[in-house]
Amino acid sequence: MPFAVTVDLVVFTIRDEQLCVLAVRRGVPPYRGRWALPGGFVGEEERLLDAAKRELVEETGLDDASAHLEQLATYGDPRRDPRLRVVSVAYLAFAAALPEPAAGADAADARWHPAARLLADRKRLAFDHGAILEDGLERARAKLEYSPLATAFCAEEFTVAELRQVYEVVWGARLDPRNFHRKVTGADGFLVPIGRQTTRNGGRPAQLYRRGAATLLNPPITR
Amino acid sequence: MPFAVTVDLVVFTIRDEQLCVLAVRRGVPPYRGRWALPGGFVGEEERLLDAAKRELVEETGLDDASAHLEQLATYGDPRRDPRLRVVSVAYLAFAAALPEPAAGADAADARWHPAARLLADRKRLAFDHGAILEDGLERARAKLEYSPLATAFCAEEFTVAELRQVYEVVWGARLDPRNFHRKVTGADGFLVPIGRQTTRNGGRPAQLYRRGAATLLNPPITR
DNA sequence: GCAAAAGTGTTACGAGTACACCCATGT
C-alpha cells in the first residue's frame, strides 16, 4: 500500500497583540492560491520529529532550541489530498515574535495570519488545514493552563506583564495583573528572576525573568 | 517514498481490580514470542479511525458504539520495525470488562495483562510498544480528571461505587467514598439516575446510573 | 443485633477573586 507521509506545522507566534499562525500561499494545484500550513515529506531515514524540526528551520529560520515543538495529531482521510494517499503528522510550534517576511529558503510566499481571521474564513485554507489549525489552537489554549509553555512565546528575558499578554492574547480574555503576578511568581520553577530590570514597557521598572525548569504548573493558571 | 501505515490499539479494561491492557503474542519474527499491541495495516481507502474500529472489533468483538476510541499519538522512527518503514497511528480504547479469551477471528493468542506489570518488564513487549503503552496510560489517567471517560469502563448501568473503583484502579489511589459520591452526582450531565437500585455489592441498595451527555467535567474529579 | 455498604451534614482549610493601596520610573 503506497502511502505518502508528511509533516505539517502549526506555528504560532504573537504579533501586534494577536495570535498569528504561519501559512504559505500555494503556487500550484490543487488549492492553487489558497493558504496552507507549512510542511513537507518525511525523509526515508528521517524521524518524524526531525522532519518537523527541519521544516521549521526551513520556513522560519528558527534554530532547533529556540522554539517549542510537539506532536499535535495525525490526519489521514483517503481524500484529503486529491492526488495521492497522504498521511500527515501535524506538529505544533510556539515561537517568539519573528520578522514578517519569515522568508526561508523557499521561494514561496509565507506570511503570518491572525489565527482567528484565518479560522473564521476557512475556505482560504487548503486541504483539511482548517481542521488542523482548529485542533492546534484548542491544544495551545489548554496547554497554557497547566504547562509553562507560554514562555515559548516570549523572548529569552521577559517581564511578568509580557507573559501576561501572551495569556490574554491566546485566551482572548483580560486577566487581573496583580493576581496574575502573584500566581506566576509563586508557581514553583515557572520563572527565575535574573536580577535585572527593564523600563521598556514604561512605568515602574519591572523584574526580568527567564523560564524555569518546571514542566508542569502547580497550581495551574486558570482562564 | 514507500511508507507502510498501521494502527495500533491500546485497549484498557478493568479486571480483578486491576487496569489491564490487551496484547497478542507474536507468532513470527521479529520479536517472536513477545507480546504486542493489537493492530494492523490501514486499508487503501480506509480512514484511520475506521481502521482502528475494525481492529477493535476483530480483536475484542466489541461493537462500534460500546467502547470509547480516540487517537493517541503517532510513532514513526525509521528503525521501529526492522523489516520496513512503518508509521503507526496509535489509538486508545476504554472498554467494560470482557471475557478472558478476548478471542477474535485471529488465531493469535490474545490476553489481558495488568498494565503495570507489562510496563515494569517492558522487554516482554515488541517494537516500541512499551513507549506507546506508557503514553496511553498517562493519557488515560489525565483524562479521567476532566472528562466523563471513566464511565466507558463500566457496564451500561452502574453504581457510584463501581465508578469510584475505576478511578481508584486507574490512579492507584484510594478516594473518600462520601466526597466522591457528592462530586460525581453533582457534576452536571455526568450521571443520570435510572431510578432503580441494586444490592449486588452488598450493604444498602445503591442507585443505578447511566452516563450522561456531558463531554467535560466541571469541576474536575481530582486525584 | 451486627456487619457492610450507601448516602447526608458539618466544619475547617486553602486557593482564587476583587480591589484598595503603595512603589518607582519618565515627562
Next chain:
DNA sequence: ACATGGGTGTACTCGTAACACTTTTGC
C-alpha cells in the same frame, strides 16, 4: 506633580477534605 505600569496586602468566597452520623440491606 502626575501619568503609567509594577507589585503587595487583605477581606471575601467557594470548592475541597476530613469525618461524624444516619439509612438500608443481608446474615
